[in-house]
Amino acid sequence: MLCLTVLFFAVAASAQRSRLEDVRFETMLLEKQLEFALLDLQELRARHERDMRAYAVAAAEDLTNEEVEQPSLSSTKGDFEPRPRERRPGRRRPGRRRKQQQPPEVATSDNNTMRVVAFPKKAAELPELPYMRRGDAPRRRIEVVVWNKIRGFLDWLRPDFVTSARERCSTECVFTGNQRAVPRADGVVFHAKTHRVTDFPPKRPPGAKYMLVSLEQEKYAPLLKHPKYVAKFDAIMTYALDSTLPMISVHPHWDAARYYEAPTLGWETKLDAAVAFVSNCRNAGAADRLAFLEKLMKVYAVHSYGRCLHNKDEPPLRDGQQRGDAKRALLAKYKFYLSFENDVNSKDYVSEKVYDGFLAATLPVYRGTATIDRLVPAPDALVKTADFGDDPARLAHHLAHLAANKSAYDAYFAWRKPPRDTPRARARFQTIIDMTAYKYTALCRICAYLADHQPAQA
Numbered sequence: 001m002l003c004l005t006v007l008f009f010a011v012a013a014s015a016q017r018s019r020l021e022d023v024r025f026e027t028m029l030l031e032k033q034l035e036f037a038l039l040d041l042q043e044l045r046a047r048h049e050r051d052m053r054a055y056a057v058a059a060a061e062d063l064t065n066e067e068v069e070q071p072s073l074s075s076t077k078g079d080f081e082p083r084p085r086e087r088r089p090g091r092r093r094p095g096r097r098r099k100q101q102q103p104p105e106v107a108t109s110d111n112n113t114m115r116v117v118a119f120p121k122k123a124a125e126l127p128e129l130p131y132m133r134r135g136d137a138p139r140r141r142i143e144v145v146v147w148n149k150i151r152g153f154l155d156w157l158r159p160d161f162v163t164s165a166r167e168r169c170s171t172e173c174v175f176t177g178n179q180r181a182v183p184r185a186d187g188v189v190f191h192a193k194t195h196r197v198t199d200f201p202p203k204r205p206p207g208a209k210y211m212l213v214s215l216e217q218e219k220y221a222p223l224l225k226h227p228k229y230v231a232k233f234d235a236i237m238t239y240a241l242d243s244t245l246p247m248i249s250v251h252p253h254w255d256a257a258r259y260y261e262a263p264t265l266g267w268e269t270k271l272d273a274a275v276a277f278v279s280n281c282r283n284a285g286a287a288d289r290l291a292f293l294e295k296l297m298k299v300y301a302v303h304s305y306g307r308c309l310h311n312k313d314e315p316p317l318r319d320g321q322q323r324g325d326a327k328r329a330l331l332a333k334y335k336f337y338l339s340f341e342n343d344v345n346s347k348d349y350v351s352e353k354v355y356d357g358f359l360a361a362t363l364p365v366y367r368g369t370a371t372i373d374r375l376v377p378a379p380d381a382l383v384k385t386a387d388f389g390d391d392p393a394r395l396a397h398h399l400a401h402l403a404a405n406k407s408a409y410d411a412y413f414a415w416r417k418p419p420r421d422t423p424r425a426r427a428r429f430q431t432i433i434d435m436t437a438y439k440y441t442a443l444c445r446i447c448a449y450l451a452d453h454q455p456a457q458a
Ligand SMILES: *[C@@H]1O[C@H](CO)[C@@H](O)[C@H](O)[C@H]1NC(C)=O
Pocket: 105, 108, 110, 111, 112, 113
Protein backbone atom coordinates (compact mmCIF):
# COMPACT_ATOMS: atom_id res chain seq x y z
CA MET A 1 0.00 0.00 0.00
CA LEU A 2 2.69 2.41 1.05
CA CYS A 3 4.59 1.36 -2.01
CA LEU A 4 1.65 2.18 -4.24
CA THR A 5 1.11 5.59 -2.58
CA VAL A 6 4.78 6.49 -3.03
CA LEU A 7 4.60 5.35 -6.64
CA PHE A 8 1.46 7.42 -7.20
CA PHE A 9 3.05 10.57 -5.81
CA ALA A 10 6.21 9.96 -7.73
CA VAL A 11 4.25 9.67 -10.98
CA ALA A 12 2.16 12.72 -10.17
CA ALA A 13 5.25 14.74 -9.31
CA SER A 14 6.98 13.71 -12.46
CA ALA A 15 3.90 14.61 -14.55
CA GLN A 16 3.82 17.97 -12.84
CA ARG A 17 7.49 18.43 -13.46
CA SER A 18 7.11 17.64 -17.13
CA ARG A 19 4.16 20.04 -17.38
CA LEU A 20 6.29 22.65 -15.72
CA GLU A 21 9.01 21.91 -18.25
CA ASP A 22 6.51 22.38 -21.06
CA VAL A 23 5.38 25.69 -19.68
CA ARG A 24 8.98 26.80 -19.25
CA PHE A 25 9.77 25.76 -22.76
CA GLU A 26 6.77 27.61 -24.16
CA THR A 27 7.67 30.68 -22.16
CA MET A 28 11.16 30.49 -23.52
CA LEU A 29 9.77 30.23 -27.06
CA LEU A 30 7.52 33.20 -26.53
CA GLU A 31 10.38 35.20 -25.12
CA LYS A 32 12.46 34.37 -28.16
CA GLN A 33 9.63 35.33 -30.48
CA LEU A 34 9.25 38.59 -28.63
CA GLU A 35 12.96 39.19 -28.92
CA PHE A 36 12.86 38.63 -32.65
CA ALA A 37 9.81 40.82 -33.04
CA LEU A 38 11.60 43.58 -31.15
CA LEU A 39 14.64 43.19 -33.35
CA ASP A 40 12.45 43.41 -36.44
CA LEU A 41 10.76 46.47 -35.05
CA GLN A 42 14.08 48.07 -34.29
CA GLU A 43 15.32 47.37 -37.77
CA LEU A 44 12.13 48.69 -39.29
CA ARG A 45 12.38 51.82 -37.21
CA ALA A 46 16.03 52.32 -38.03
CA ARG A 47 15.32 51.89 -41.71
CA HIS A 48 12.43 54.32 -41.53
CA GLU A 49 14.51 56.89 -39.64
CA ARG A 50 17.29 56.47 -42.16
CA ASP A 51 14.92 57.01 -45.10
CA MET A 52 13.52 60.07 -43.40
CA ARG A 53 17.02 61.41 -42.77
CA ALA A 54 18.13 60.83 -46.33
CA TYR A 55 14.99 62.53 -47.51
CA ALA A 56 15.56 65.46 -45.16
CA VAL A 57 19.12 65.86 -46.37
CA ALA A 58 17.97 65.88 -49.99
CA ALA A 59 15.24 68.39 -49.17
CA ALA A 60 17.71 70.60 -47.31
CA GLU A 61 20.10 70.43 -50.24
CA ASP A 62 17.33 71.52 -52.55
CA LEU A 63 16.51 74.41 -50.28
CA THR A 64 20.14 75.42 -50.04
CA ASN A 65 20.45 75.31 -53.76
CA GLU A 66 17.47 77.55 -54.20
CA GLU A 67 19.20 80.21 -52.10
CA VAL A 68 16.43 82.62 -52.73
CA GLU A 69 12.84 81.59 -52.66
CA GLN A 70 10.88 82.63 -55.66
CA PRO A 71 8.58 85.50 -55.01
CA SER A 72 5.26 84.17 -53.97
CA LEU A 73 2.76 84.77 -56.71
CA SER A 74 0.62 86.90 -54.50
CA SER A 75 3.35 88.69 -52.61
CA THR A 76 4.38 92.23 -53.24
CA LYS A 77 7.18 92.99 -55.65
CA GLY A 78 10.69 92.96 -54.32
CA ASP A 79 9.64 90.82 -51.41
CA PHE A 80 12.44 88.35 -51.92
CA GLU A 81 13.92 86.59 -48.97
CA PRO A 82 17.06 84.64 -48.73
CA ARG A 83 16.55 81.28 -47.13
CA PRO A 84 18.84 81.21 -44.18
CA ARG A 85 20.72 77.98 -43.82
CA GLU A 86 20.12 76.54 -40.47
CA ARG A 87 22.60 74.63 -38.53
CA ARG A 88 20.97 71.66 -36.95
CA PRO A 89 23.49 69.83 -34.90
CA GLY A 90 23.36 66.09 -35.05
CA ARG A 91 21.30 66.04 -38.20
CA ARG A 92 24.16 65.40 -40.53
CA ARG A 93 24.95 61.83 -41.28
CA PRO A 94 28.37 60.79 -40.14
CA GLY A 95 30.77 60.09 -42.94
CA ARG A 96 28.85 62.25 -45.35
CA ARG A 97 30.06 65.78 -45.62
CA ARG A 98 27.88 68.35 -47.17
CA LYS A 99 29.51 69.90 -50.16
CA GLN A 100 28.68 73.55 -49.89
CA GLN A 101 29.19 74.86 -46.42
CA GLN A 102 29.32 78.56 -47.17
CA PRO A 103 26.11 80.45 -46.53
CA PRO A 104 24.12 81.50 -49.57
CA GLU A 105 24.64 84.96 -50.97
CA VAL A 106 22.22 87.44 -49.62
CA ALA A 107 20.54 88.76 -52.69
CA THR A 108 18.63 91.96 -52.98
CA SER A 109 16.03 92.75 -55.58
CA ASP A 110 18.36 95.19 -57.32
CA ASN A 111 21.18 92.69 -57.60
CA ASN A 112 21.14 91.17 -61.02
CA THR A 113 23.43 88.34 -59.97
CA MET A 114 20.43 86.81 -58.27
CA ARG A 115 19.66 83.36 -59.62
CA VAL A 116 15.96 83.55 -59.05
CA VAL A 117 13.53 83.27 -61.92
CA ALA A 118 10.70 85.64 -61.38
CA PHE A 119 7.39 85.71 -63.22
CA PRO A 120 6.18 89.23 -62.57
CA LYS A 121 3.74 89.42 -65.47
CA LYS A 122 1.84 86.37 -64.36
CA ALA A 123 1.90 87.37 -60.72
CA ALA A 124 -0.49 90.19 -61.40
CA GLU A 125 -2.95 87.89 -63.17
CA LEU A 126 -3.10 85.13 -60.60
CA PRO A 127 -6.25 85.12 -58.48
CA GLU A 128 -5.63 85.78 -54.80
CA LEU A 129 -5.02 82.80 -52.58
CA PRO A 130 -7.17 83.15 -49.46
CA TYR A 131 -4.38 82.38 -46.99
CA MET A 132 -1.95 84.86 -48.51
CA ARG A 133 -1.63 88.55 -47.77
CA ARG A 134 -3.45 90.90 -50.13
CA GLY A 135 -1.94 94.32 -50.51
CA ASP A 136 -2.70 96.48 -47.52
CA ALA A 137 -5.83 94.68 -46.38
CA PRO A 138 -6.03 94.73 -42.57
CA ARG A 139 -4.79 91.55 -40.95
CA ARG A 140 -5.87 89.90 -37.78
CA ARG A 141 -3.20 88.71 -35.38
CA ILE A 142 -3.31 84.94 -34.83
CA GLU A 143 -0.96 83.27 -32.40
CA VAL A 144 -0.14 79.57 -32.50
CA VAL A 145 1.90 77.62 -29.98
CA VAL A 146 3.77 74.56 -31.21
CA TRP A 147 3.38 72.49 -28.06
CA ASN A 148 5.77 69.60 -28.45
CA LYS A 149 9.05 70.14 -30.15
CA ILE A 150 8.81 68.79 -33.65
CA ARG A 151 12.08 67.09 -34.28
CA GLY A 152 13.44 66.14 -37.63
CA PHE A 153 12.54 68.00 -40.71
CA LEU A 154 9.02 69.11 -39.99
CA ASP A 155 10.19 72.24 -38.24
CA TRP A 156 7.58 74.95 -38.33
CA LEU A 157 9.67 77.06 -35.99
CA ARG A 158 12.35 77.47 -38.62
CA PRO A 159 13.27 81.15 -38.46
CA ASP A 160 12.57 81.83 -42.13
CA PHE A 161 9.16 80.15 -41.95
CA VAL A 162 8.25 82.11 -38.83
CA THR A 163 9.35 85.40 -40.39
CA SER A 164 7.61 84.74 -43.69
CA ALA A 165 4.39 83.75 -41.94
CA ARG A 166 4.30 86.99 -40.00
CA GLU A 167 4.81 89.05 -43.12
CA ARG A 168 3.16 87.19 -45.94
CA CYS A 169 0.05 85.44 -44.64
CA SER A 170 -3.50 86.75 -44.81
CA THR A 171 -3.28 87.08 -41.02
CA GLU A 172 -0.46 88.36 -38.88
CA CYS A 173 0.47 84.77 -38.26
CA VAL A 174 2.67 84.29 -35.21
CA PHE A 175 4.16 80.87 -34.48
CA THR A 176 5.97 80.26 -31.22
CA GLY A 177 7.39 77.39 -29.22
CA ASN A 178 6.78 79.26 -25.97
CA GLN A 179 4.35 77.15 -23.93
CA ARG A 180 3.62 80.07 -21.63
CA ALA A 181 1.82 81.76 -24.52
CA VAL A 182 -0.91 79.08 -24.45
CA PRO A 183 -3.46 81.08 -22.39
CA ARG A 184 -3.66 83.78 -25.07
CA ALA A 185 -3.11 81.50 -28.09
CA ASP A 186 -5.62 80.95 -30.89
CA GLY A 187 -4.28 77.50 -31.59
CA VAL A 188 -2.01 74.87 -30.06
CA VAL A 189 -0.34 72.40 -32.40
CA PHE A 190 0.61 68.90 -31.26
CA HIS A 191 2.83 66.67 -33.32
CA ALA A 192 1.58 63.09 -33.10
CA LYS A 193 4.93 61.46 -33.66
CA THR A 194 6.67 63.10 -30.72
CA HIS A 195 3.64 63.59 -28.49
CA ARG A 196 3.16 61.76 -25.21
CA VAL A 197 -0.53 61.10 -24.77
CA THR A 198 -0.64 62.73 -21.35
CA ASP A 199 1.33 65.82 -22.31
CA PHE A 200 -1.25 68.61 -22.61
CA PRO A 201 -1.35 72.15 -21.23
CA PRO A 202 -2.47 72.07 -17.58
CA LYS A 203 -5.58 74.07 -18.41
CA ARG A 204 -7.34 74.05 -21.73
CA PRO A 205 -7.68 77.69 -22.78
CA PRO A 206 -11.26 78.42 -23.90
CA GLY A 207 -10.21 80.34 -27.01
CA ALA A 208 -7.60 77.98 -28.36
CA LYS A 209 -8.16 75.20 -30.84
CA TYR A 210 -6.14 72.05 -30.32
CA MET A 211 -4.66 70.82 -33.58
CA LEU A 212 -3.02 67.48 -34.23
CA VAL A 213 -0.51 67.12 -37.03
CA SER A 214 1.01 63.98 -38.47
CA LEU A 215 2.59 63.40 -41.82
CA GLU A 216 3.34 59.78 -41.13
CA GLN A 217 1.51 56.89 -42.58
CA GLU A 218 -0.57 55.33 -39.83
CA LYS A 219 1.76 52.44 -39.26
CA TYR A 220 4.37 54.93 -38.11
CA ALA A 221 1.99 57.08 -36.09
CA PRO A 222 -0.27 54.56 -34.35
CA LEU A 223 -1.79 57.22 -32.08
CA LEU A 224 -3.92 58.29 -35.02
CA LYS A 225 -5.83 55.04 -34.72
CA HIS A 226 -6.98 55.77 -31.15
CA PRO A 227 -10.37 57.48 -31.36
CA LYS A 228 -10.18 58.63 -27.72
CA TYR A 229 -6.89 60.37 -28.35
CA VAL A 230 -7.94 61.87 -31.66
CA ALA A 231 -11.16 63.16 -30.09
CA LYS A 232 -9.15 65.55 -27.93
CA PHE A 233 -8.43 67.72 -30.96
CA ASP A 234 -10.51 70.30 -32.77
CA ALA A 235 -8.62 69.95 -36.02
CA ILE A 236 -6.64 67.15 -37.59
CA MET A 237 -3.88 67.80 -40.06
CA THR A 238 -2.73 64.72 -41.93
CA TYR A 239 -2.17 63.82 -45.54
CA ALA A 240 -5.74 62.51 -45.66
CA LEU A 241 -7.51 64.88 -48.01
CA ASP A 242 -10.61 64.77 -45.82
CA SER A 243 -8.75 65.86 -42.69
CA THR A 244 -9.44 69.37 -41.41
CA LEU A 245 -6.36 70.89 -43.02
CA PRO A 246 -4.65 68.38 -45.27
CA MET A 247 -0.86 68.55 -45.26
CA ILE A 248 1.25 66.78 -47.81
CA SER A 249 4.75 65.65 -47.04
CA VAL A 250 6.40 66.50 -50.34
CA HIS A 251 8.71 69.45 -50.62
CA PRO A 252 7.51 71.44 -53.58
CA HIS A 253 8.58 74.78 -52.22
CA TRP A 254 8.47 76.24 -55.70
CA ASP A 255 5.62 78.13 -57.19
CA ALA A 256 3.18 76.68 -59.68
CA ALA A 257 4.88 78.71 -62.42
CA ARG A 258 7.98 76.60 -62.04
CA TYR A 259 5.96 73.49 -62.90
CA TYR A 260 4.07 75.11 -65.77
CA GLU A 261 7.22 76.57 -67.31
CA ALA A 262 9.70 73.76 -66.71
CA PRO A 263 11.84 73.59 -69.83
CA THR A 264 11.35 70.42 -71.84
CA LEU A 265 13.63 68.63 -74.24
CA GLY A 266 10.66 67.58 -76.33
CA TRP A 267 9.48 64.21 -77.53
CA GLU A 268 12.07 64.02 -80.34
CA THR A 269 15.04 64.35 -77.99
CA LYS A 270 13.93 62.45 -74.91
CA LEU A 271 15.15 58.88 -74.53
CA ASP A 272 12.73 56.15 -75.47
CA ALA A 273 12.84 54.55 -72.01
CA ALA A 274 11.51 54.92 -68.49
CA VAL A 275 13.73 56.11 -65.65
CA ALA A 276 13.40 54.77 -62.10
CA PHE A 277 14.94 55.77 -58.78
CA VAL A 278 13.90 53.12 -56.28
CA SER A 279 16.04 52.51 -53.26
CA ASN A 280 13.60 51.18 -50.73
CA CYS A 281 13.27 47.60 -51.89
CA ARG A 282 11.51 45.91 -49.01
CA ASN A 283 9.58 47.64 -46.27
CA ALA A 284 6.18 49.39 -46.29
CA GLY A 285 4.72 47.62 -49.28
CA ALA A 286 7.84 48.17 -51.37
CA ALA A 287 8.19 44.50 -52.24
CA ASP A 288 5.03 44.71 -54.30
CA ARG A 289 6.40 47.76 -56.12
CA LEU A 290 9.60 45.88 -56.80
CA ALA A 291 7.72 42.95 -58.29
CA PHE A 292 5.83 45.30 -60.59
CA LEU A 293 9.05 46.99 -61.65
CA GLU A 294 10.70 43.68 -62.31
CA LYS A 295 7.88 42.58 -64.61
CA LEU A 296 7.86 45.91 -66.41
CA MET A 297 11.60 45.74 -67.03
CA LYS A 298 11.11 42.52 -68.96
CA VAL A 299 8.79 44.20 -71.46
CA TYR A 300 9.95 47.82 -71.60
CA ALA A 301 13.31 49.62 -71.31
CA VAL A 302 13.76 50.82 -67.74
CA HIS A 303 16.89 52.57 -66.56
CA SER A 304 17.05 51.94 -62.85
CA TYR A 305 19.42 54.24 -60.95
CA GLY A 306 18.34 53.36 -57.39
CA ARG A 307 19.50 50.50 -55.21
CA CYS A 308 16.72 48.16 -56.31
CA LEU A 309 17.16 46.41 -59.67
CA HIS A 310 19.98 48.82 -60.33
CA ASN A 311 21.21 48.81 -63.94
CA LYS A 312 22.48 52.37 -64.46
CA ASP A 313 24.82 54.65 -62.55
CA GLU A 314 24.17 58.32 -61.97
CA PRO A 315 26.70 60.60 -63.60
CA PRO A 316 28.91 62.25 -60.97
CA LEU A 317 27.73 65.61 -59.67
CA ARG A 318 29.22 68.56 -61.44
CA ASP A 319 31.02 71.13 -59.32
CA GLY A 320 28.57 72.87 -57.07
CA GLN A 321 25.63 70.92 -58.49
CA GLN A 322 23.04 69.82 -55.97
CA ARG A 323 21.69 66.31 -55.93
CA GLY A 324 18.09 67.36 -56.49
CA ASP A 325 19.05 69.33 -59.59
CA ALA A 326 21.23 66.55 -60.93
CA LYS A 327 18.40 64.09 -60.48
CA ARG A 328 15.86 66.26 -62.25
CA ALA A 329 18.32 66.92 -65.08
CA LEU A 330 18.62 63.18 -65.51
CA LEU A 331 14.84 62.64 -65.38
CA ALA A 332 14.40 65.32 -68.06
CA LYS A 333 16.24 63.17 -70.58
CA TYR A 334 13.65 60.42 -70.46
CA LYS A 335 10.20 60.17 -71.95
CA PHE A 336 8.86 58.50 -68.80
CA TYR A 337 9.53 58.62 -65.08
CA LEU A 338 8.29 55.73 -62.97
CA SER A 339 6.77 57.54 -60.00
CA PHE A 340 5.77 54.56 -57.90
CA GLU A 341 4.80 54.94 -54.25
CA ASN A 342 6.02 52.45 -51.64
CA ASP A 343 2.55 51.57 -50.74
CA VAL A 344 -0.36 51.73 -53.15
CA ASN A 345 -2.89 51.07 -50.42
CA SER A 346 -2.14 54.18 -48.45
CA LYS A 347 -5.06 56.46 -49.28
CA ASP A 348 -4.13 60.00 -50.34
CA TYR A 349 -0.46 59.45 -49.57
CA VAL A 350 1.74 61.05 -52.20
CA SER A 351 5.50 61.41 -52.17
CA GLU A 352 7.70 63.88 -54.02
CA LYS A 353 8.26 61.61 -57.01
CA VAL A 354 5.38 62.69 -59.18
CA TYR A 355 6.16 66.37 -58.53
CA ASP A 356 9.80 65.81 -59.45
CA GLY A 357 8.52 64.39 -62.72
CA PHE A 358 6.55 67.56 -63.49
CA LEU A 359 9.50 69.75 -62.53
CA ALA A 360 11.68 67.79 -64.95
CA ALA A 361 8.99 68.02 -67.66
CA THR A 362 9.06 64.29 -68.17
CA LEU A 363 5.89 62.21 -68.12
CA PRO A 364 5.23 60.66 -64.71
CA VAL A 365 3.97 57.10 -64.74
CA TYR A 366 2.14 56.93 -61.44
CA ARG A 367 1.42 53.96 -59.23
CA GLY A 368 -0.06 54.84 -55.87
CA THR A 369 -3.12 56.45 -54.36
CA ALA A 370 -6.33 56.47 -56.36
CA THR A 371 -6.88 60.10 -55.34
CA ILE A 372 -3.82 61.32 -57.22
CA ASP A 373 -6.00 63.36 -59.61
CA ARG A 374 -6.74 65.76 -56.79
CA LEU A 375 -3.05 66.33 -56.17
CA VAL A 376 -1.73 67.11 -59.64
CA PRO A 377 -2.11 69.97 -62.15
CA ALA A 378 -4.55 67.91 -64.25
CA PRO A 379 -5.82 64.32 -64.28
CA ASP A 380 -4.35 63.85 -67.79
CA ALA A 381 -0.90 65.12 -66.79
CA LEU A 382 0.29 61.64 -65.97
CA VAL A 383 -0.03 57.99 -66.92
CA LYS A 384 -1.65 55.92 -64.18
CA THR A 385 -0.87 52.24 -63.92
CA ALA A 386 -4.36 51.74 -62.50
CA ASP A 387 -5.78 52.72 -65.91
CA PHE A 388 -4.08 49.63 -67.28
CA GLY A 389 -5.36 47.27 -64.64
CA ASP A 390 -2.06 47.64 -62.83
CA ASP A 391 -0.71 45.24 -65.46
CA PRO A 392 2.95 45.81 -66.44
CA ALA A 393 2.46 44.32 -69.92
CA ARG A 394 -0.52 46.54 -70.77
CA LEU A 395 1.33 49.54 -69.38
CA ALA A 396 4.40 48.73 -71.48
CA HIS A 397 2.20 48.54 -74.55
CA HIS A 398 0.86 52.03 -73.86
CA LEU A 399 4.33 53.46 -73.20
CA ALA A 400 5.56 52.04 -76.49
CA HIS A 401 2.58 53.66 -78.24
CA LEU A 402 3.39 57.05 -76.69
CA ALA A 403 7.06 56.70 -77.49
CA ALA A 404 6.14 56.18 -81.15
CA ASN A 405 3.42 58.81 -81.44
CA LYS A 406 4.34 62.42 -80.72
CA SER A 407 0.81 63.82 -80.66
CA ALA A 408 -0.36 61.11 -78.26
CA TYR A 409 2.62 61.83 -75.99
CA ASP A 410 2.26 65.60 -76.16
CA ALA A 411 -1.40 65.37 -75.16
CA TYR A 412 -0.17 64.66 -71.62
CA PHE A 413 1.44 68.11 -71.59
CA ALA A 414 -1.61 70.04 -72.79
CA TRP A 415 -2.14 71.39 -69.25
CA ARG A 416 1.06 73.41 -69.63
CA LYS A 417 -0.18 75.28 -72.72
CA PRO A 418 -2.97 77.68 -73.60
CA PRO A 419 -5.89 77.49 -73.53
CA ARG A 420 -5.53 75.28 -70.45
CA ASP A 421 -2.69 77.20 -68.83
CA THR A 422 -4.72 79.95 -67.18
CA PRO A 423 -4.15 82.01 -64.04
CA ARG A 424 -7.02 80.11 -62.46
CA ALA A 425 -5.50 76.73 -63.28
CA ARG A 426 -2.15 77.85 -61.89
CA ALA A 427 -3.79 79.17 -58.74
CA ARG A 428 -5.57 75.86 -58.27
CA PHE A 429 -2.31 73.97 -58.52
CA GLN A 430 -0.63 76.51 -56.25
CA THR A 431 -3.17 75.72 -53.52
CA ILE A 432 -2.29 72.04 -53.94
CA ILE A 433 1.45 72.44 -53.62
CA ASP A 434 0.94 74.92 -50.80
CA MET A 435 -0.48 71.99 -48.83
CA THR A 436 3.09 70.97 -48.24
CA ALA A 437 4.13 71.10 -44.62
CA TYR A 438 7.59 72.23 -45.62
CA LYS A 439 6.85 75.77 -46.58
CA TYR A 440 5.64 78.74 -44.58
CA THR A 441 2.32 78.47 -46.45
CA ALA A 442 1.44 75.63 -44.05
CA LEU A 443 1.56 78.22 -41.27
CA CYS A 444 -0.54 80.65 -43.32
CA ARG A 445 -3.20 77.99 -43.84
CA ILE A 446 -3.32 77.17 -40.14
CA CYS A 447 -3.67 80.82 -39.17
CA ALA A 448 -6.31 81.43 -41.85
CA TYR A 449 -8.28 78.43 -40.54
CA LEU A 450 -8.05 79.72 -36.97
CA ALA A 451 -9.14 83.22 -38.04
CA ASP A 452 -12.17 81.68 -39.78
CA HIS A 453 -13.09 79.59 -36.76
CA GLN A 454 -12.69 82.08 -33.94
CA PRO A 455 -15.29 84.48 -32.67
CA ALA A 456 -14.87 87.97 -34.18
CA GLN A 457 -12.32 90.18 -32.52
CA ALA A 458 -13.64 92.66 -30.00
C1 LIG B 1 25.42 91.60 -56.02
O1 LIG B 1 26.00 90.46 -55.43
C2 LIG B 1 27.36 90.27 -55.75
C3 LIG B 1 27.81 88.93 -55.18
O2 LIG B 1 27.49 88.83 -53.83
C4 LIG B 1 28.16 91.45 -55.22
O3 LIG B 1 29.53 91.29 -55.52
C5 LIG B 1 27.64 92.73 -55.84
O4 LIG B 1 28.29 93.83 -55.28
C6 LIG B 1 26.12 92.87 -55.61
N1 LIG B 1 25.60 93.98 -56.33
C7 LIG B 1 24.71 94.83 -55.82
C8 LIG B 1 24.25 95.93 -56.75
O5 LIG B 1 24.28 94.75 -54.67
